Amino acid sequence: MKIKHLFDLTGRSALVTGGSRGLGRAMASALASAGAEVVLASRHEDELRAAAAALAAEAGVRVEWVVADLNRRDDVTHLIDESLGRLGKIDILVNNAGTNLPQPIDAVRDDDWDRIVQLNLTSCMALTRGLVPGMKARRWGRVIHISSVMALGSKEGRSAYSATKSALLGLARAAALELGPFGITVNCIAPGPFATELPLQLLSPEEQAKFAERTALGRWGQPEELAGPVLLLASDAGSFITGSVLVVDGGILCRVF
Numbered sequence: 001m002k003i004k005h006l007f008d009l010t011g012r013s014a015l016v017t018g019g020s021r022g023l024g025r026a027m028a029s030a031l032a033s034a035g036a037e038v039v040l041a042s043r044h045e046d047e048l049r050a051a052a053a054a055l056a057a058e059a060g061v062r063v064e065w066v067v068a069d070l071n072r073r074d075d076v077t078h079l080i081d082e083s084l085g086r087l088g089k090i091d092i093l094v095n096n097a098g099t100n101l102p103q104p105i106d107a108v109r110d111d112d113w114d115r116i117v118q119l120n121l122t123s124c125m126a127l128t129r130g131l132v133p134g135m136k137a138r139r140w141g142r143v144i145h146i147s148s149v150m151a152l153g154s155k156e157g158r159s160a161y162s163a164t165k166s167a168l169l170g171l172a173r174a175a176a177l178e179l180g181p182f183g184i185t186v187n188c189i190a191p192g193p194f195a196t197e198l199p200l201q202l203l204s205p206e207e208q209a210k211f212a213e214r215t216a217l218g219r220w221g222q223p224e225e226l227a228g229p230v231l232l233l234a235s236d237a238g239s240f241i242t243g244s245v246l247v248v249d250g251g252i253l254c255r256v257f
């Protein structure tokens with residue numbers, strides 16, 4: 001096979017949660033540019049409508065959008081049904097939607113814990129559970145969970161976030177063993193500091209500078225720098241990668257002190 005064909009997603013269909021902005025939009029753009037039809041999902045209709053129109057115009061492929069709050073289990077089911085109904089199949093699932101509510105471990109509120117677990121972990125399991133049967137029938141599929149470097153290290157106040165992002169690694173490894181015989185790979189991407197709305201809202205300018213200094217590259221990542229990693233894991237280029245964690249952190253985990 002020619003190298004350029006390894007990353008070709010023509011004829012494939014993808015669902016990207018949290019796809020209207022930030023890392024989700026960047027990864028959806030990469031998949032669409034490689035030829036995949038895409039469904040974007042988030043809670044924000046105006047953002048979804050604009051993002052879908054822009055991606056369709058840029059890539060020349062079909063881009064659908066579905067409003068879904070993945071904190072609600074009924075919305076997860078709705079998203080599965082709508083995605084399959086509109087595109088007929090989903091070959092590539094990118095579980096990107098997530099949130100972070102920093103709290104000290106002795107002040108974690110039950111409702112916040114439940115919300116983080118539902119969005120960051122349970123929705124990923126439920127979407128995988130709902131879409132994998134079609135992948136098994138076609139004997140080809142890609143499931144990509146967006147974890148975090150905070151699954152591998154952490155920071156004060158991030159107990160709930162790190163717990164859910166670590167759990168995605170276990171979810172991926174177990175599912176990889178189950179689904180490998182059907183030609184389905186399951187992997188995680190663990191981004192480090194990327195310049196998107198959520199971390200920039202949570203961190204002060206001083207904290208942002210400290211994060212940049214801790215990377216080997218001395219800067220924050222840009223969302224488009226996830227295009228290569230997601231295309232690798234979503235395409236035939238990554239056909240022998242499964243149960244793995246691809247760390248994309250600018251070298252932040254290189255440091256011990």
